[in-house]
Amino acid sequence: MKIATWNVNSIRTRQTQVLDWLQQHPVEVLCLQETKVVDDSFPRSPFAEAGYEMCISGQKSYNGVAILSRSSLENVTVGFTPILDAETVGIFDDQKRLIAATVDGIRIISVYVPNGGAYDSDKYHYKLQWLQLLRQYLESSIDKYPNLCICGDFNLVPDDRDIHKPARPQDFIVGTTTAEREALQEILPLDLVDAFREFTTEGGHYSWWDYRAASFRRNAGWRIDHHYITPSLRDRAVACIIDKQPRSQTKPSDHVPVILELK
16 A cells, blocks of 8 residues: 655646656555645546545645545544544634545545744744644544554654755754754654654655755755654555655646555
8 A cells, every 4th residue: 555645736736747646656545735725626527537536625825635545535534623622723723734534444644734934933833833733633543543644744854864954953944943843753752653764764865845046956855745654554664755756847846745655
């Protein structure tokens, strides 16, 4: 079973590229982020014709997540609220950033973590609060679903191996700050492991490159698209790879797919 995650930076803009990629890489599950389209306007028909069921949570021009699957999507939930109470969640489900479904006994969660904007801004503090809610959500979910994979665009690098030019703490570059990394580390004690790091320990492997300054050509990237899996899935994992090829296409997303393979 192969589970891929891909921030497509507008599904309508990248529709053909995603369909072409699925034809070449017919993964069982594809988790999408930053679809940037309301649910009624999501291009369902081409993906249904390619053999995929879909669950979608989107909004106009911003955010948006989806899960495409060749098998049935069961127990679909959207946002934090189905697991956490509405009072705890507050405004944090207004932005469409999380969707979950069970596929062949595996709970799959597609997330688009907030970017965070500028350091110490309202957006930055929103991101830290969102990550705190994500920890609570996962803590409850793992009790119910021991076979769990959460994947998506986390908008942060776990450590200095995951960025082409490590940032100093005093530089306060969002996506690399101590507070963000600590928020991620608070999630990992829930027995979640970084699937990519189970197979690749060295640096220099990235999933996102800025459109500016020839970043892709220079491989000046960040690894911010991740799969985190429970121990039962770690025992089944045989590979986790980053497919850089789509980034070399004309008008690509600035992210590329990351593929987890389970036996």
